[in-house]
Amino acid sequence: MTGTPRAVLTGFMGSGKSTVGSALADALGVGYLDTDAELERRAGRTIPEIFAHDGEAAFRALERDVVLDALATFDGVVALGGGSVTVPDIAAALSDHPVVYLRIGPAEGFARVEHSDRPLLNDPDPAGRYAELLAGRVPAYEAVATHVVDATAPVGVVVERVLSLLAPRGPEPADRSTA
Numbered sequence: 001m002t003g004t005p006r007a008v009l010t011g012f013m014g015s016g017k018s019t020v021g022s023a024l025a026d027a028l029g030v031g032y033l034d035t036d037a038e039l040e041r042r043a044g045r046t047i048p049e050i051f052a053h054d055g056e057a058a059f060r061a062l063e064r065d066v067v068l069d070a071l072a073t074f075d076g077v078v079a080l081g082g083g084s085v086t087v088p089d090i091a092a093a094l095s096d097h098p099v100v101y102l103r104i105g106p107a108e109g110f111a112r113v114e115h116s117d118r119p120l121l122n123d124p125d126p127a128g129r130y131a132e133l134l135a136g137r138v139p140a141y142e143a144v145a146t147h148v149v150d151a152t153a154p155v156g157v158v159v160e161r162v163l164s165l166l167a168p169r170g171p172e173p174a175d176r177s178t179a
């Protein structure tokens with residue numbers, strides 16, 4: 001596939017990138033690509049397995065390749081991993097794209113993911129770890145964002161907010177063979 005993403009969603013774990021991204025793609029009538037899912041598909045392993053056996057640096061190297069490919073070729077909605085913006089090559093590549101930062105605070109965000117298996121929350125104090133990581137990431141999200149959306153509302157409302165911010169895509173160029 002060739003093209004450029006209609007929208008790229010970033011934000012911390014639990015902000016709703018995957019959930020909102022899928023619904024946004026449906027609303028726009030375009031495809032959807034979740035880079036975490038694509039990474040797991042390519043690696044043939046889950047993200048927790050990759051973190052456990054190979055470590056975070058190896059995961060980020062895989063993430064770099066998957067996200068750069070998506071940004072260069074995919075023409076629908078892309079949902080990034082929560083830490084994608086910490087990879088310098090990814091942050092640089094995002095400057096060419098419409099990037100929506102789904103903003104969420106520590107209490108609301110942690111409540112959404114506390115019973116999941118996100119490896120970075122495998123900590124004696126997962127709520128504290130969540131808050132600490134989020135605070136450290138905010139400048140990176142803000143640096144790449146072309147739009148910022150409050151992601152604490154219900155999914156449908158967040159999707160509507162994103163739609164209202166995205167520039168409408170004009171009609172496809174006329175097909176010269178039938179003009």
Ligand SMILES: Nc1ncnc2c1ncn2[C@@H]1O[C@H](COP(=O)(O)OP(=O)(O)OP(=O)(O)O)[C@@H](O)[C@H]1O
Pocket residue numbers: 011012013014015016017018019020036079080081082083112113118151152153154155158
């Ligand atoms: N706006 C919302 N309101 C209520 N619950 C939500 C909302 N958005 C997402 N959720 C729920 O929060 C959880 C995490 O959402 P999701 O997996 O989409 O987050 P994410 O940003 O993709 O996280 P990660 O960075 O780990 O991939 C899911 O259970 C999802 O159903």
Ligand SMILES: O=C(O)C1=C[C@@H](O)[C@@H](O)[C@H](O)C1
Pocket residue numbers: 012013036047080081082083084118119120
């Ligand atoms: O915030 C992060 O660093 C991560 C978020 C998830 O989307 C996954 O990409 C992975 O669990 C790492």
Ligand SMILES: [Mg+2]
Pocket residue numbers: 017018019034036079080081
């Ligand atoms: Mg996700």
